[in-house]
Amino acid sequence: MTRTIAAKQDVSSPRAIVDAVYEILSGRAGEPRDWDRWRTLYAPGARLIPVEGNGDGAVAPRVLDPESYIVSRTALLDSQDFFEWETEHEELRFGSVAHVWSFYEAARNPGGEPIRRGANSIQLWNDGNRWWIISVLWDAEVAAKLTDSD
Numbered sequence: 645m646t647r648t649i650a651a652k653q654d655v656s657s658p659r660a661i662v663d664a665v666y667e668i669l670s671g672r673a674g675e676p677r678d679w680d681r682w683r684t685l686y687a688p689g690a691r692l693i694p695v696e697g698n699g700d701g702a703v704a705p706r707v708l709d710p711e712s713y714i715v716s717r718t719a720l721l722d723s724q725d726f727f728e729w730e731t732e733h734e735e736l737r738f739g740s741v742a743h744v745w746s747f748y749e750a751a752r753n754p755g756g757e758p759i760r761r762g763a764n765s766i767q768l769w770n771d772g773n774r775w776w777i778i779s780v781l782w783d784a785e786v787a788a789k790l791t792d793s794d
Contacts, residue, residue, distance in 0.1 A: 650684035655774035658735055658742045661685055662766060665777075666748070669717075670727040677721055679714050686710045687769060687776035695783040705781065725752045731761070742768040742775070760784050 654664040668682050692708045708716065720726075732747040744766040749758040762784030768775050 648680040648684050650774060651681070652774070654681070654685060655776070658737075658744050658766075658768050658775055659733065661768065661775050661777060662730065662733065662744055662746050662764075666728050666730055669721070670729070670754070671721070671725075673724050674722060677718070679718075682714065683710055685777050687778050690777055691779045693779065693781040695781070703783075727751055727754045727756070729755075740770045740772070742770070744768065 651664075653660060655661055664681070664685060668678055671677060690710055692710065692713045693705045694708070695703050695705050697703050728748055728750040730746050730748050732745070734745040736743045744764070746764040746766055748762055748764065750760040751758050762782055764780055764782040766780050767778045769778050770776075
């Protein structure tokens with residue numbers, strides 16, 4: 645697979661790379677996502693780890709790489725409008741490593757009624773030239789849970 649070179653504005657900071665992720669995932673049904681751009685954000689060996697339910701009420705992490713994420717999400721993103729945006733961003737850095745807590749909401753229309761909200765724990769690394777996503781661990785609520793009081 646040929647890897648497209650990352651756009652400098654996408655990988656210039658942890659904030660920029662997180663913004664690029666949300667931008668790539670968001671769009672109208674049938675609007676192709678820029679998966680080549682997606683691939684440029686992740687370091688070789690990167691992992692995406694959603695915490696998911698198994699139908700019996702138990703939850704567990706499922707480990708994906710950027711390619712298996714694309715395969716698992718393309719049909720869904722092609723079939724319905726989906727827009728995701730960051731609602732809160734907390735960033736810590738030490739040397740060449742950064743951790744970002746990125747809280748988000750998602751809806752069928754930009755800025756619409758949320759169908760999901762959640763939190764991404766994103767680990768990034770700077771190689772001296774650019775930032776790379778090393779891993780993303782996330783958990784999400786769905787619309788049915790959004791009205792529950794915690």
